[in-house]
Amino acid sequence: MQRVGLTGGIGSGKTTVAKLFETLGVPVFYADSEAHRIRNRAEVSEQIVRHFGSAILSGEQIDKRKLAEVVFNDSSALQWLNNLLHPLVVEAFAEWCEVQSETHPPFVMMEAALIFEANLEHLFDKIIVVDAPEDLCVSRVMTRENISREEVLQRMSQQINPAEKIEKANLFIHNDERDSLIEQVMSIQEFLLSLQNN
Secondary structure (H helix, E strand, C coil): CEEEEEEECCCCCHHHHHHHHHHCCCCEEEHHHHHHHHHCCHHHHHHHHHHHCHHHEECCEECHHHHHHHHCCCHHHHHHHHHHHHHHHHHHHHHHHHHHHCCCCCEEEEECCCCCCCCCHHHCCEEEEEECCHHHHHHHHHHHHCCCHHHHHHHHCCCCCHHHHHHHCCEEEECCCCCCHHHHHHHHHHHHHHHHCC
16 A cells, blocks of 8 residues: 655645545555644643743634744744644554554555655655745635735745655646646546556
8 A cells, every 4th residue: 555645845735636636546654634633632732822822722722823922933933833733643643544544445546745744755655745936825725714914925835846846756737727627636546556556
């Protein structure tokens, strides 16, 4: 069973691509969703609140937006949070892969923004990068998160340059809303399946 990483910059359309792979029968692990679940575990959220203080809370819950405002404006804060969450997400992925292996899929996929930033390349047999024009990424995130252009650009500055990601990856999907995403996804799936037969 191959392990495939799917990554790309904020607003590139990684999740959309992941959902297309899912419709084709590929099991997909969503790292951001898992990180959110882990962050809400009592023992983890307590560590986060101890570190950042009550300013990140709404009521008794961690407010995702307040936490984002802190970590995306302070690289050391972001590093601390990532150092806490990433090992737990990797552990959850390993356990998930064990469960998936029981049904013998040709490959499984992790959709994650920070594969290269977190030095997780070693987890995967192949890595796919999704890329899109910067202006399109910015407008997507502004709409989705209801944040300003400046806030989006600040978040982008915490990630590796898209060109560098493309250079590091094995496969590439261009998501400019012109080229057909489904055709690119199907082509990559055929390629990955062909590796099973060689």
